[in-house]
Amino acid sequence: MKFMIRNHKLMKLMGVIPSAVIHVGSHYGQDNNQYKLLGIQEIYWCEADPFCASQIRLRYPKSYVIEGVFWSEVNTTLDFWIMPNRAHNSLFEPKLPVGEVQRMKVSTTTLDYEFQNLTVRKPTLLVLDVQGAESKVLQGASKLISTINFIICEITNESSISTFSMTYGEIERILTPIGFKRSISRKSFSGEYYDQLFIRIGKMARLRIWFFDTPYQLVRLLRFLKLKIGKPLIRAQ
Numbered sequence: 001m002k003f004m005i006r007n008h009k010l011m012k013l014m015g016v017i018p019s020a021v022i023h024v025g026s027h028y029g030q031d032n033n034q035y036k037l038l039g040i041q042e043i044y045w046c047e048a049d050p051f052c053a054s055q056i057r058l059r060y061p062k063s064y065v066i067e068g069v070f071w072s073e074v075n076t077t078l079d080f081w082i083m084p085n086r087a088h089n090s091l092f093e094p095k096l097p098v099g100e101v102q103r104m105k106v107s108t109t110t111l112d113y114e115f116q117n118l119t120v121r122k123p124t125l126l127v128l129d130v131q132g133a134e135s136k137v138l139q140g141a142s143k144l145i146s147t148i149n150f151i152i153c154e155i156t157n158e159s160s161i162s163t164f165s166m167t168y169g170e171i172e173r174i175l176t177p178i179g180f181k182r183s184i185s186r187k188s189f190s191g192e193y194y195d196q197l198f199i200r201i202g203k204m205a206r207l208r209i210w211f212f213d214t215p216y217q218l219v220r221l222l223r224f225l226k227l228k229i230g231k232p233l234i235r236a237q
Helices: 008-014 034-040 050-059 110-115 134-139 167-179 203-236
Strands: 020-024 041-048 066-067 076-081 102-109 126-129 148-154 179-186 191-197
Touching: 008 034, 008 203, 020 034, 020 110, 041 050, 041 110, 050 066, 126 134, 134 148, 134 167, 167 179, 179 203, 191 203
Parallel strands: 020 041, 020 126, 041 066, 126 148
Antiparallel strands: 076 102, 148 191, 179 191
16 A cells, blocks of 8 residues: 555556656666566666766666756756755755755756657656656656656655755646646655656546545545544543
8 A cells, every 4th residue: 555656566557557768866766676567668767966877877777878957948057966865866955954965066958858869669657756846847848748648756745855845736737738637646655755647648547547546545534534533532541
């Protein structure tokens, strides 16, 4: 019940089976095994941190690695903050003490620019784990996104270590006019962030996802009611 959406068993059950994935904000490529078990044939790792990108090249030499800071425009100079564990690197100023982070000046790129001469297998999944820059990255993918079938955004409503906040509503406002529908979501173990799936597929396929997601939502509701109702009963004893 604690599977994030990027789990091959859950994705197969839901019928979300892409042939290629474009993963922006790859860290060390930890999702590689899940993608391979899902049967994905092409993996494009898009990573801003030069050290993380070099590690991905070493670990997965058959994958494509595109090193760059993805944004809404090409050649914009921005600050890029390297966090201690490199998992939460961000374009937004950190809340951590200055001595715990590194600041780099970077020049941005866009998904449209990097993929303009590449032919990506279909159906295609786009994964965004960009620490609050989701809307900017999507704005820089107006052409590429017309070829995308599924999008998974890792959303943090309010980061505990960086000065950004993001909601699915902000992302939905960009995706809805171009045919994407908000689908299921899954919270992380910590509860600070969650995966949100957006899909551009037919009604029957959306119903299948809803059908298989219903037991999970019922369990969540029962747990919530148990917490709300159970606490007063315990006190009464």
